[in-house]
Amino acid sequence: MKSSLLVIAVALTLAACSTEPPPGPAAPGPEAQPVKAIQAAAAAVPGGRVFDVEPANDGWEIKVASGGQEHEIRVSRDGGQVLGDRQTAKPSDDLAKIAQADVDAVKALQAAQQRQPGELDEMEIDRATDGALVWQVGLRDGKGIEHDLDVDAKTGAVR
Numbered sequence: 001m002k003s004s005l006l007v008i009a010v011a012l013t014l015a016a017c018s019t020e021p022p023p024g025p026a027a028p029g030p031e032a033q034p035v036k037a038i039q040a041a042a043a044a045v046p047g048g049r050v051f052d053v054e055p056a057n058d059g060w061e062i063k064v065a066s067g068g069q070e071h072e073i074r075v076s077r078d079g080g081q082v083l084g085d086r087q088t089a090k091p092s093d094d095l096a097k098i099a100q101a102d103v104d105a106v107k108a109l110q111a112a113q114q115r116q117p118g119e120l121d122e123m124e125i126d127r128a129t130d131g132a133l134v135w136q137v138g139l140r141d142g143k144g145i146e147h148d149l150d151v152d153a154k155t156g157a158v159r
Helices: 002-016 032-043 094-100 105-115
Strands: 049-056 059-066 069-076 082-087 119-127 133-140 146-152
Touching: 032 049, 032 059, 032 069, 032 105, 049 094, 049 105, 059 094, 094 119, 105 119, 105 133, 105 146
Parallel strands: none
Antiparallel strands: 049 059, 049 119, 059 069, 069 082, 119 133, 133 146
16 A cells, blocks of 8 residues: 555656646637738738738738738738738729728628638638629638638628
8 A cells, every 4th residue: 555655656746847848828720810910911011901811832912902002911821920022013903992991801801700610711802793892701611611701891791
């Protein structure tokens, strides 16, 4: 009996002396990464308004409108670092669309993910077939199935 107690006491002592660091905070989930990337891209240029988000080899390629100009901002996959900023020579017609939107890219993405959980595949501001200004959001669920949702760019309602 004494040897069993001794073995238990030694095991408990060794466990308490572990050199392993305590676990740190959990990394943001895949749903949070594009939100951080969108926020980083918008902050990279004064008055930036994101209007297009696509995955790239090294992270995200995000188009941002600012002062009538279009910038292509590359952001790391986790959204923590801006990797590049290139101003395009000829801005797209999406600059006029984003100027009319009341709902920003982050709110549109969050509304879409509330309706259909999944990782962002891509999103952009555009016109629906009925002419309404919408955020077209592509989400991939846990089974790999792509879901396309339209979020009204005026109200934030998922259509």
